[in-house]
Amino acid sequence: xxKLIIEPNPHIRSDNSTKQIMLTVxxxxxxxxxxxxxxxxxxxxxxxxxxxxxxxxxxxLFRKMFKKSRTIGDFSAIVTxxxxxxxxxxxxxxxxxxxxxxxxxVIVKEMFGGLGQNFANPAIVGRIVLMLSFPxxxxxxxxxxYYKDGFDAVTxxxxxxxxxxDQIPPMLDLFFGKHxxxxxxxxxxxxxxxxxxxxxxxxxxxxxxxILVGTVALGTFVFSGFNTDETLFAIITGGLLxxxxxxxxxxxxxxxxxxGKIIFAFGCGLIALVIRQLxxxxxxxxxxxxxxxxxxxxxxxITRPKPLGMKDSKTVKEAEASKxxxxxxxxxxxxxxxxxxxxxxxxxxxx
Amino acid sequence: xxxxxxxxxxxKDSAEKKTETPPLPAKVIIxxxxxxxxxxxxxxxxxxxxxxxxxxxxxxxxxSVPVHSSVTxxxxxxxxxLSVDGRxxxxxxIKTAPLNKMHESIKPPEITDKASFLKAxxxxxxxxxxxxxxxxxxKLSFDKSxxxxxxxxxxxxxCEPFVTGDYRExxxxxxxxxxxxxxxxxxxxxxxxxxxIEKDKPKAIALLSDIIKxxxxxxxxxxxLPLKYxxxxxxxxxxxTTGKTIKEGExxxxxxxxxxxxxxxxxxxxxxxxxxxxxxxxLTIDGDIVNNAKNIFVPVGTPxxxxxxxxxxxxxxxxxxxxxxxxxxxxxxxxxxxxxxTGAVLFFGEFNKxxxxxxxxxxxxxxxxxxxxxxxxxxxxxxxxxxxxxxRLKVNLCMSCSACSFVCPAKRNICEKNQLAKQLLKENKx
Numbered sequence: 139x140x141k142l143i144i145e146p147n148p149h150i151r152s153d154n155s156t157k158q159i160m161l162t163v164x165x166x167x168x169x170x171x172x173x174x175x176x177x178x179x180x181x182x183x184x185x186x187x188x189x190x191x192x193x194x195x196x197x198x199l200f201r202k203m204f205k206k207s208r209t210i211g212d213f214s215a216i217v218t219x220x221x222x223x224x225x226x227x228x229x230x231x232x233x234x235x236x237x238x239x240x241x242x243x244v245i246v247k248e249m250f251g252g253l254g255q256n257f258a259n260p261a262i263v264g265r266i267v268l269m270l271s272f273p274x275x276x277x278x279x280x281x282x283x284y285y286k287d288g289f290d291a292v293t294x295x296x297x298x299x300x301x302x303x304d305q306i307p308p309m310l311d312l313f314f315g316k317h318x319x320x321x322x323x324x325x326x327x328x329x330x331x332x333x334x335x336x337x338x339x340x341x342x343x344x345x346x347x348x349i350l351v352g353t354v355a356l357g358t359f360v361f362s363g364f365n366t367d368e369t370l371f372a373i374i375t376g377g378l379l380x381x382x383x384x385x386x387x388x389x390x391x392x393x394x395x396x397x398g399k400i401i402f403a404f405g406c407g408l409i410a411l412v413i414r415q416l417x418x419x420x421x422x423x424x425x426x427x428x429x430x431x432x433x434x435x436x437x438x439x440i441t442r443p444k445p446l447g448m449k450d451s452k453t454v455k456e457a458e459a460s461k462x463x464x465x466x467x468x469x470x471x472x473x474x475x476x477x478x479x480x481x482x483x484x485x486x487x488x489x
Numbered sequence: 490x491x492x493x494x495x496x497x498x499x500x501k502d503s504a505e506k507k508t509e510t511p512p513l514p515a516k517v518i519i520x521x522x523x524x525x526x527x528x529x530x531x532x533x534x535x536x537x538x539x540x541x542x543x544x545x546x547x548x549x550x551x552x553s554v555p556v557h558s559s560v561t562x563x564x565x566x567x568x569x570x571l572s573v574d575g576r577x578x579x580x581x582x583i584k585t586a587p588l589n590k591m592h593e594s595i596k597p598p599e600i601t602d603k604a605s606f607l608k609a610x611x612x613x614x615x616x617x618x619x620x621x622x623x624x625x626x627x628k629l630s631f632d633k634s635x636x637x638x639x640x641x642x643x644x645x646x647x648c649e650p651f652v653t654g655d656y657r658e659x660x661x662x663x664x665x666x667x668x669x670x671x672x673x674x675x676x677x678x679x680x681x682x683x684x685x686i687e688k689d690k691p692k693a694i695a696l697l698s699d700i701i702k703x704x705x706x707x708x709x710x711x712x713x714l715p716l717k718y719x720x721x722x723x724x725x726x727x728x729x730t731t732g733k734t735i736k737e738g739e740x741x742x743x744x745x746x747x748x749x750x751x752x753x754x755x756x757x758x759x760x761x762x763x764x765x766x767x768x769x770x771x772l773t774i775d776g777d778i779v780n781n782a783k784n785i786f787v788p789v790g791t792p793x794x795x796x797x798x799x800x801x802x803x804x805x806x807x808x809x810x811x812x813x814x815x816x817x818x819x820x821x822x823x824x825x826x827x828x829x830x831t832g833a834v835l836f837f838g839e840f841n842k843x844x845x846x847x848x849x850x851x852x853x854x855x856x857x858x859x860x861x862x863x864x865x866x867x868x869x870x871x872x873x874x875x876x877x878x879x880x881r882l883k884v885n886l887c888m889s890c891s892a893c894s895f896v897c898p899a900k901r902n903i904c905e906k907n908q909l910a911k912q913l914l915k916e917n918k919x
Contacts, residue, residue, distance in 0.1 A: 143808045143842050144819040146905035148891040150498070150650065150840065154898045156849055212846065254849045254899075394852030394865065443861040445883040446492070447724065449737045 156253075159389075160213035162339045166332035167220050167384065173325035177315050178228040179285035185321065188232050190219030192239035200248045214253050218242050221261035224322025224380055225424070226268070229278045237271075238264040258431040259391045262381075262424050269424075279318035296376060296421070309367070312374050319375065326374040333383045342387040345396060346403040350382040353407025354414075361415050378410065381423035391431040398434075398441035405430045492725060494717030495857040495892040497650050497815070499689070502782035503773050504653045508661060510786045511799040513585050517560050517790030518826040519545065520570060522578035524622035526552035531581060537564045540592035542766055545581060554614050554624045559768035559788030562586040573811045573818035573825055580826065583790070595764045606676040613760040614767040614829070619644055619655075619721065619750035620812055622830035625757070628747065629677060636742040641674055641682040642730050645751035646714055646721035648687060649813025651775040652833045657784045658752045658771065659686075659693040662759070667700045669754030670709060672761060679747065681708045683730040686751075687720055688713035718815065719890040723748050725859050737886060767829055772796070776810075778803040778838035787827055794823040796834050808837040815891050843900040854893035854903055860886045864893040864903045871910040876917050884910045 174182040197215040201208060222238050242264035250256045269276045279296055296319050311317065315325025322329075336342045355369050362368040373379065386392060386406050393402050406426045413422025522528035527550030533539055539558040546556035566582040598609035607626050615625040631638060643666075647655040659666055670682050686694055694711055701709050712730045714720040724735045726748060733744045741748055756767060768789050775782040780801045787796070793809065809820040811831055820834075827834070854864035863882060870878040884907055891904035 142806070142819070142821050144821050145808075145842070146891075146894075146902055146908075147814075147816050147818070147889070148895045148904070149808065149810045149814040149817060149819070149835070149837065150895070151843055151900060152896050152898075154896070155900065156846055156898045159849075159851070159898055209847070214849075252847060254847045389849045389851040394850060394855050394863075396856075438866075442863055442866070442882075443855065443858075445737075445862050445886050446728075446860045447734045447736045447739075448883050448886065 156212045156214070159341055160217050162341050163217050163336070163384070164213065164220065166335040166339075166341070167217070167224075167322075169328035169331040169335075170224065170322045170325060170380075171220065173315050173328035174224070174228075174321040177282045177324060178280055178321060179283075181285075182228050182321050185226060185228060185230065185232070185235055186220060186223040188235050189223035189226070189239055190216050192236045193219035193222065193243050196240055196243040197248060200244055201252070206252070209253060212253060215243060218247070218260045218264075221259075221322075221384055222264045224384075225261060225265035225320050225377065227276065227278050227320050228280045230268075230272075230275055234268060234272055234275060238268045241267045254390050256390060257434070258428055259385050259388050262385055262428050262431075265424050266428060279320070281318065282316045282324070309370060309374075312371065317375065320377065323377045323380040324375075326379050329379040329383055333379075336383070336387070343396065343399065346387050346392065346399050347379075347382040349400055349403035350386055350407045350410075351378060353404055354378055354411050357407070357411035357415070361411075372414070376414075376421050377423045381410075381427055382406075385424075386427050386430075391434055393434050393437040393441060395438070395441045395443060398437045401437050401441065402430050402434065405433065492728060492859050493855075493857055493861065494715070494719070494725075494859055495896055496716070497648075497718045497895070500650045500775065501653050501656075503651075503775050503784055504656055506783045508657050508771055508784040508786055513560060513589070513788065514791045514795040516562075516565065516582055516584050516792070517788055518568070518570065518580050518582050518792055518824060519556060519559065519790035520572065520578050520580045520826060520828055521546045521556055522572075522576060523556060523789070523829045524554065524616040524624055526550065526554070526624055526627070528578055529553060529556050531567065531579070533564050533581070535564050535567060538562070538586075539564060539583060540590050542595045542768060543592040544594070544766075552624055552627050554611060554616060554626065555766075557614055557766040557768050558583060558592075559790050560585045561588060561590045570824070570826070571822070572828070573820050580790075591765075595766075597762055597764045598760075600676075600761065603676050606672075609761065610757065612766070613757070615753060615756060615760070616767070616829050617750055618752040618756065618770075618830065618832070620816065620830055620832055622828075625749070625753055628749070629673070631742050631747070633678070636740075637745060638677065638679055638742060638747045639681065639745045640731055640747070641670065641677075641679045642726060642741075642746055642748045643670060643682060643684040643751050643754060644721055644723075644726055644748055645684055645686040645690075645693070646726060647690075648714075648718045648721045649815050649817075649833075651782075651835055652773045652813045654771045654773050654784055654832050655751050656690055656693055658755050659690075659696060662755050663693075663696045663700055665755040665758040666697065666751055667704065667706070667709075667758075669756070669758035671706065672758055673747075673749065673754060674708065677747070681710070684709065684711045684751070685714050685720065685726050685730045686711065687716055689716050718892060719859060719888075722859065722888050722890055724888070737883065770827055770829060770831060772827065772831060773833035774800050774836075775833065776806070776836035776838075777840065778806060779836055789827060789829055791827045792823065793820055793825045793834070796827070797823075797836075800834075800836055802836055802838075804838050806836040806838050808840060810835040810837070815895065816889065843902075845901045846899045848897075848899050848901060851898060853896040853898065857892040857896050859890065859892070860888065862887060862907075864907065867910060868901070868903055868906045871906050871913065874913075876913065879910050879914060885914060887911065 193215045242260035246260040246263045247256045313326050358372040359369040409426035410422045527548045529546030529548045533545045541561045543558045544555045545558045562583045562585045565584045570580045600606050611626040616622045769786050810817040867884050887907040893903040
């Protein structure tokens with residue numbers, strides 16, 4: 139007889155695992171990855187490989203150095219690497235991508251304790267640090283399909299920073315990603331495909347992306363004087379869809395309850411809208427998500443579900459207080475009775 | 490409000506097979522502490538001959554029920570056993586004699602009023618057969634002036650995977666189920682009864698509703714429950730059948746509800762007719778290495794090694810579970826006996842041992858908790874030894890259904906930690 143396994147209940151477990159979740163996210167990222175290679179050429183593939191490779195390597199080395207368990211098998215570093223690459227322009231020098239990976243994995247993720255412990259999305263912070271450190275290189279967007287003409291990368295601006303309507307390409311081109319931008323954000327079609335994969339595989343709930351995009355769309359609609367073209371344009375250009383579908387839905391850095399997710403997504407949308415409309419930057423989704431990441435613990439606290447049949451401390455106190463009062467009354471009654479009896483006895487004695 | 494719940498695989502392969510009766514075991518080990526409440530004192534000595542149904546243990550404590558011999562034979566030994574749920578209890582080992590003879594005390598009890606009914610229920614040795622094992626007569630002896638019970642809820646949900654004992658009870662003894670319900674309603678003056686049953690058992694529902702229609706029992710209704718775990722947990726069942734929420738620290742009685750398991754009421758009806766006490770138990774034998782999943786009748790006290798013989802296993806098991814897979818206990822000793830509350834014995838050989846990894850804050854545990862707790866936060870509070878927070882987050886309401894551990898992608902033993910946290914609160918009473 140082999141040894142019996144003794145474990146606490148339950149003795150059966152669901153099929154889902156961290157690894158499987160991460161793998162599904164990677165699969166959902168594949169359409170956008172293919173789109174980026176088609177649009178921006180082989181260098182896009184190189185940049186993605188560099189980011190993924192360095193992210194995995196940094197995680198492996200860090201955990202080895204600090205004598206922690208090996209975790210690269212859960213694939214979460216791969217997801218971070220792909221997402222970080224998606225946030226970079228194809229022209230970015232490779233060493234900068236490695237710096238981004240270092241920030242994302244070592245500083246944001248591992249230094250806070252690794253998977254599940256980071257308060258901010260690693261890829262987003264990686265992007266923001268690079269954006270602030272190398273503003274020129276980070277906004278050096280390539281013209282789509284530049285490689286077909288045999289040129290080196292010709293640069294262009296993201297359509298979000300276009301100053302006159304003539305600079306804006308046709309809407310259908312925009313939707314399929316034929317415009318300047320960072321690797322993963324241009325092809326809305328591929329991102330929406332990824333969104334559908336995530337929904338069908340039940341990795342995320344639709345609330346966060348829909349509310350985030352909805353808030354930005356509605357706000358832009360109002361700000362632009364009810365211009366549908368401009369609203370649509372705001373949705374399919376820039377990092378809005380990438381952020382809403384893949385970054386704002388990151389388990390670790392967003393609230394756990396549905397109510398919390400709604401507040402989080404609305405907050406993201408609002409901040410992104412304010413930055414886009416009022417601040418001097420064409421793009422605000424990354425900052426919006428980072429800001430709301432910081433609010434996540436507070437949101438979690440205020441949206442905590444109320445246990446079934448719970449007596450909150452207030453009602454318990456009231457109940458105890460009323461009990462005491464009740465007891466007091468009884469005592470008074472007894473006293474009263476005793477007094478009456480004594481009086482009666484006295485009366486009897488007197489008579 | 491729709492309560493949180495989790496969809497589980499069913500694995501109910503034993504559902505449509507008639508309960509079998511394997512040959513009697515060579516010996517039985519009858520625990521003197523079979524249920525919640527005080528353990529019994531033995532009424533027989535080593536060397537005594539006992540007959541089937543003879544009372545061999547009893548106690549004067551308020552919450553206790555007698556234990557009866559499940560076989561005819563000789564008391565060989567008195568041993569101390571460690572039950573699967575971790576309790577140490579005394580047990581009598583009885584060697585089975587070839588001839589099975591009923592004890593002379595076995596005859597239908599005379600019921601004249603409520604008091605004699607309750608006395609009979611106690612003498613039957615009946616405990617809740619759903620698994621918790623609370624003595625039935627204690628549950629029935631409520632004071633009607635303090636807690637006016639108006640609804641009898643019959644728990645036929647059977648939401649645990651694999652387990653089909655209650656379903657078989659309805660399919661094989663539906664008359665008894667009905668009579669048992671009427672019996673309790675009559676003697677305790679409860680006007681209405683609801684049978685809560687998961688809606689994937691249409692045959693059982695049809696069988697029961699036919700009897701109800703035939704007997705014109707207007708007071709009894711059937712409430713089909715969604716196919717989600719844990720419908721059979723007392724508080725959840727009450728909510729699903731009556732819409733009432735049991736307040737923290739209160740009993741169902743305070744909300745006018747009395748919950749009994751379907752097999753328990755059926756047993757009561759049978760006992761009133763025959764007088765045979767609770768000495769046999771219907772067990773579901775199943776698991777991923779069991780060739781022929783089935784239900785069997787075994788005498789209470791049958792040791793695990795005898796069960797393996799009738800289980801027909803494909804390979805040696807590496808995990809044996811007493812009870813359902815969600816709330817049952819790991820067995821570790823081949824001598825572990827079946828008790829009155831064992832509903833299933835499951836043999837597994839292909840489920841891997843789980844290893845915990847880091848929590849990724851996916852929130853699945855929160856979405857499946859029927860009690861609306863935050864298992865994730867309870868775990869971090871326990872790790873931080875934060876007793877006030879544990880108290881505020883109401884870890885005491887956790888009913889250890891283990892839905893949270895089931896869904897956890899990081900395979901964390903969330904539910905186990907909640908139990909440790911409950912223990913911590915008990916040790917640190919304010």
